[in-house]
Amino acid sequence: MGWAALGRRAGGGGRLSPILSLSLASLTSSLLLTVLCILTLAFTLATIVSAEDIFEEGKSDKEILDNLLLATRYDKRLLPPVQGTLTVNVSVLLLSLASPDESSLKYEVEFLLQQQWYDPRLRYSNRSRYEFLNAIHHHNDIWLPDTYFIMHGDFKDPLIPVHFALRIYRNGTVNYLMRRHLILSCQGRLNIFPFDDPLCSFAIESISYEQTAITYVWKNDEDTLRKSPSLTTLNAYLIQNQTITCPIKASWRADGQLIVDYEDEYDDFGDSKCSLCQRRFEEQGNYSCLKVDLIFTRDRAFYFTTVFIPGIILVTSSFITFWLEWNAVPARVMIGVTTMLNFFTTSNGFRSTLPVVSNLTAMNVWDGVCMCFIYASLLEFVCVNYVGRKRPLHNVVYRPGENPVTQRLPAVLSRIGIILASPLLFLTDKSRRCLQMRHLHSVKKGEKKREGSATATGGGGASGGASGGPNEIVTCTNCGPNPCTHTATNGCAAEVRKKEPPHPIRVAKTIDVIARITFPAAYFVFLTFFFIHYKGVS
Incomplete structure (x- = not known):
């Protein structure tokens, strides 16, 4: 009979009732929705089957990535949909280290930066023959x-x-590898150069994602960098490295005023650590940060062979003049002036390569003290030459090889009755006549003194004149230059005269002898203090 007949019976005039019309409309809508759902499910299943077919048929990784990165299923502007915070594992592999020269504070560091995270949208079938997909040509379509x-x-x-390299594994793990070459300006203590250990630091941070969205961590909790087996170095000597999270948090207000936690502003050595640290912006948020510290050292062998050992040789060469004769003017002048000029040339050539600083450095101390020793040895020669050329008092004759003890020995022995051979037997005629003239002069002086002492009361004057001090020599005026053959009290008139001053040549030689000991000893003390002090400070 049909719906029309029912409608005619119910309506009685060939018109459908309103209730029946609504029922028909709702039924039609339900049928349409069911058809759409079935079509959508069929399309999805067809897509999955098609994708599995592509993976299983061994298509190229580029085709698989094209399928995975369809705009309908992947949006690179969105973070990977993971539970909680996305973790990015970071590791660094050192490839090369270099410095322009030994005294520079700029170091070139080349390394591989590996970042690894999980993106479930990029998982693909395990039945594929690819262990990973090479996405180097799709890096602009993937979230990084x-x-x-x-x-x-x-x-x-x-x-x-x-x-760079970009790999996507079956479980959705993304491995992003970048090759970076940095030129770092490092922090060194030039006041103790070359005993300082420069510190180079750099940090990595997310520029737009807060720590609640992305967290950077060191892969496998590594506390040091990995070194490549083919690591090359040029004038760069790495002694220590560490990988840490940025330890300092600084707060920046909207108006630019900085609020710093001063308890952690400086490290144990008193150096500021806020240059490379985790920054927390009050309005923008808090960001995850990782830091790398590279500690280098200087090549001690280079500086010893270039600066210190040549300086020690030049300074000790200036001390050779103390063992030369006082009147060897050409040799002593040549050694003194040559060592000074050579030291000036060596030190100026090396200091021209050093950075200029305003404070006193270890190299300034070294150059200044070494130059003082060289200049002092030259002044010692001038002093010795001046003293040795002075005219002796009372025309004292200098007899090389003698000393005051041997000169007084004949007179002392004659007082106790021991006769020695006359020293005049070993003198030339000219020297003998000179000594005889001096003897006659002393006899005349003795007669004048005896005439003056006759006016004195008693024998006090004679006894007082005969008793000399330790610096006086008693001579017999009756026996002449020959040794006395009698005792000192055998009626021989005695004359007391003062000890003659040392000859200027003897004074000059004494200065040389003292310099042979004091100069090397003082320089050795300086070397010991210099190397122990600055090495201990470093």
Whole structure:
């Protein structure tokens, strides 16, 4: 009979009732929705089957990635949909270290930066023959962390345009590898150069995602950097490195005023650590940060062979003049002036390569003290030459090889009755006549003194004149220059005269003898203090 007949019976005039019309409309809508759902499910199943077919048929990784990165299923502007915070594992592999020269504070560091995270949208079938997909040509279509470097320095442009690698594994793990070449301006203590250990630091941070969205962690909790088996170094001597999270948090207000936690502003050595640290912006948020510290040292052998050992040789060469004769003017002048000029040339040539600083450095101390020793040895020669050329008092004759003890020995022995051979037997005629004239002069002086002592009461004057001090020599005026053959009290008139001053040549030689001991000893003390002090400070 049909719906029309029912409608005619119910309506009685060929018209459908309103209730029946609504029922028909709702039924039609339900049928349409059911058909749409079935079509959508069929399309989805067809897509999955098609994808599985592509993976199983061994299509290229580029085709698989094209399928995975369809705009309908992947949006690179969105973070990977993971529970909680997205964790980015970071590791660094050192490739090369270099410095322009030994005294520079700029170091070139080349390394591989590996970042690894999980993106469930990029999982693919395990039945594929690919262990990982090479996504180097799809890097513009995949979400990547916006990592940037905080450092004192610049980037060095890569020689090749492609300097990264991008791999996607079956479980959705993404491995992003970048090759970076940094030129870092390091922190060194030039006041103790070359005994300082420069510190180079750089940090990595997310520029737009807060710590609640992305967290950077060191892969496998590594506390040091990994070194490549083919690591090359040039004038860069790495002694220590560490990988840490940025320890300091600084707060920046909207108006630019900085609020710093002063308890953690400085490290154990008193150096500021806020240059490369985790920054927390009050309005923008808090960001995850990782830091790398590289501690270098200087090549001690280079500085010893270039600066210290040549300086020690030049200074000790200036001490050779103390063992030469006082009147060897050409030799002593040549040694003194040559060592001074050579030291000036060596030190100025080396200091021209050092950075200029205003405070006193270890190299200034070294150059200044060494130059003082060389100049002092030259002044010692001038003093010795001046003293040796002075005219002796009372025309004292200098007899090389004698000393005051041997000169007084004949007179002392004659007083106790021991007769020695006359020293006049071993003198030339000219020297003998000179001594005889001096003897006659002393006899005349003795007669004048005896005439003056006759006016004195008693024998006090004679006894007082005969008793000399330790610096007086008693001579017999009756026996002449020959040794006395009698005792001192055998009626021989005695004359007391003062000890003659030392000859200027003897004074000059004495100065040389003293300098032979004091100069090397003082320089050895300086060397010991210099190396122990500055090495201990470093």
